[in-house]
Amino acid sequence: MTAPVKTPPYRSQLTSARDGFGQLLHAEWTKLRTVPRWGLVLLSAMTLTVLISVLAVSGSSVEGGGPAVTVGPDGTAVRDTMHLVHEELPGDGSVTARVSGLKNLKPSAPDGGRAGASPGVYTRTTAGWTKAGVVVKANTKTGSSYVAVVMTYGHGVRMQWDYTHDLAGSATPPQEDRWLRLVRKDDVLTGYESADGKDWRRVGSVRLAGLTGTVEAGVFTAAAPNTKADRMLGGTRVAQGAGQATAHFDELAVNGGEGGRQQASIGGPGLQTAVPAQDAVPAADLAAGSFDLHGSGDVAPLQANSDITRDTLSGAMIGLIPLSALGVLFITAEFRRGMIRTTLTASPRRGRVLAAKAIVLGGVTFVAGLIATVLCFLIGEPITRRNGHKPPLWPELALTDGPVLRAVIGTAALLAVVSVLALALGALLRRTAAAITLIVVVLVLPQILISGLPLGAAHALMRATPLAGFAIQDTITRYDQASAVCLPEEGCYPQGPWSGFAVLCAYAAVALGLAIWRMRRRDV
Structure with missing residues (x-):
């Protein structure tokens, strides 16, 4: 085998x-x-x-290297335009105010048209960041360090600081009144909000080296630009116009403040100008702490396109x-x-x-x-x-x-x-x-x-x-x-x-x- x-x-x-x-x-x-x-x-x-x-x-x-821009505390290009009512705060203290009636005065497109009035699609994505609230700012120069607690038109209460930082508070709509407060202790600032001025809710705290010594404390209003984008096959046309907003402030109090209450229109690189006559707050209302405050511009990072x-x-x-x-x-x-x-x-x-x-x-x-x-x-x-x-x-x-x-x-x-x-x-x-x-x-x-x-x-x-x-x-x-x-x-x-x-x-x-x-x- x-x-x-x-x-x-x-x-x-x-x-x-x-x-x-x-x-x-x-x-x-x-x-x-x-x-x-x-x-x-x-x-x-x-x-x-x-x-x-x-x-x-x-x-x-x-x-020419692009437009002249404002630079924030960390060197970031920023927008810093607002109508500010302020007084000096040399040490610890707080600023409190009630905000109501926040409105966009230019909700339409930059050319006066309405959404959908022209071919294409109209998009306005920035009006929701129109804001009004309390602020502690290093000085009245553009780009200086700041902390603010604000009511926004479309994003509720926010705590913002040094342009690039944003922290969400409550989702309160702009039609409702809101008491806002900033408390300063040394170089730490803490933001609060309240629905009735009695029960306060903490929003957040931040320590900023740029807010030492004498600072400015008060209230402000700013309006993000209105943007219109007409889109059609072959191209996009974008138009942007200055926003304008108003808000009512009352019960304004700056504990620890001194030097008297003032107002300023801040905007443009290194530019502080006189408040336009039509936007100026009467002296009596300024002293009483109850007034309407108009504003335009924006307080936020500036992004290149x-x-x-x-x-x-x-x-x-x-x-x-x-x-x-x-x-x-x-x-x-x-x-x-x-x-x-x-x-x-x-x-x-x-x-x-x-x-x-x-x-x-x-x-x-x-x-x-x-x-x-x-x-x-x-x-x-x-x-x-x-x-x-x-x-x-x-x-x-x-x-x-x-x-x-x-x-x-x-x-x-x-x-x-x-x-x-x-x-x-x-x-x-x-x-x-x-x-x-x-x-x-x-x-x-x-x-x-x-x-x-x-x-x-x-x-x-x-x-x-x-x-x-x-x-x-x-x-x-x-x-x-x-x-x-x-x-x-x-x-x-x-x-x-x-x-x-x-x-x-x-x-x-x-x-x-x-x-x-x-x-x-x-x-x-």
């Missing part, structure tokens, strides 16, 4: 090693690097990304096109030539094959994208400075700054995820032209549509499509209390950078999962 042939022990081990995931990664890397035209596609993507970015920032200039870092990375939108083509070709070329059968014979576990392709392609495009995005920033940032984008409205930036580093690395990661998404679509459709067209459409078409859609629809599109991934490029600090309109064409995304990037990653993960499922169920 013939003895059975036994497979040597090392044979199964060798087969397992060849089918190991590390070996599979090496095989896919070999395929990618040995096709010359794929290397050219990578190089063209890097070149386009850098070239388009440089051209974009070269064509963007600001006359352009993001320098994002501008230097704007070429990524074009650079992703050749990377999308590479992602599609990395799988469809094997289907077209029948090489996929050889690949799957050598490694029958189809999900692992596609996963290996995704890892190799994503890694290579990330490295290429990172080189391109670093060059974009290092070349583009000095150009923006020469073109007038200077502090304080556009702060100094460095590659090592947290938001900048996140945007630069994040953009490279975005390009890598897009290439993986393209790979997945190529595996699903198995047609090069169809897959490339689809990936370009889902990324570029929303970019075109958002400029003409109503803001709500545009923001929904930016949240729900792969375009959301470009939120990773946003480096502007946005404040809820700032008077600004979030326009998509200016790169303002309604979601945070990481949540937007997560949306793109989710699309790629779902597409890759579907592609693996299809490859497992369908014979090649």
Whole structure:
């Protein structure tokens, strides 16, 4: 009888090693690097990304370095315009007043029109931050340190300080009376509110080094600008007019105050002007502590309408096109030539094959994208400075700054995820032209549509499509209390950078999962 042939022990081990995931990664890397035209596609993507970015920032200039702006205590560009009634507070003390009848006197659009009176969509997002309340301010110069407890037109009671800080109190509507109080003890200021002037609720406390020595304590009114945005396919027209508001104050008391009660109109860089006659509070009412106070302007951060870092990375939108083509070709070329059968014979576990392709392609495009995005920033940032984008409205930036580093690395990661998404679509459709067209459409078409859609629809599109991934490029600090309109064409995304990037990653993960499922169920 013939003895059975036994497979040597090392044979199964060798087969397992060849089918190991590390070996599979090496095989896919070999395929990618040995096709010359794929290397050219990578190089063209890097070149386009850098070239388009440089051209974009070269064509963007600001006359004279931008408008003159007020600078807050921390160097941030701010708005500081108000009608102030005040008296000196040399030491510990408090300021208390009842606020009622807060009104926006210019609720219509800057051109006098009404919402919906013209084609497009009218949006006014800042009138809700019209405010009136009690304040302790270092002095009457614009940009000086302050703490305030205010009633706002659309956001209830708030405690705000040094322009960039905002703390929510009760959600009291502006039609209701509210007693507000600030108590100063050393350099700590504590804000309170009350519905009846008897039972007080603490809003918050803050310690500010800028509020030492003699300060000014009193009440103020300020009105955020009214903004109108007419949006239609092809462009957006934004008009902004000065807001105007009024509020009634009574039971005003400054405990520890001295020097008599005065009023001032504060506004413009370093500018304090006389109160206009029509807005001046009569002396008798001023002394009695019961009067109407009119105001305009705003007390909040001043946000630039352009993001320098994002501008230097704007070429990524074009650079992703050749990377999308590479992602599609990395799988469809094997289907077209029948090489996929050889690949799957050598490694029958189809999900692992596609996963290996995704890892190799994503890694290579990330490295290429990172080189391109670093060059974009290092070349583009000095150009923006020469073109007038200077502090304080556009702060100094460095590659090592947290938001900048996140945007630069994040953009490279975005390009890598897009290439993986393209790979997945190529595996699903198995047609090069169809897959490339689809990936370009889902990324570029929303970019075109958002400029003409109503803001709500545009923001929904930016949240729900792969375009959301470009939120990773946003480096502007946005404040809820700032008077600004979030326009998509200016790169303002309604979601945070990481949540937007997560949306793109989710699309790629779902597409890759579907592609693996299809490859497992369908014979090649």
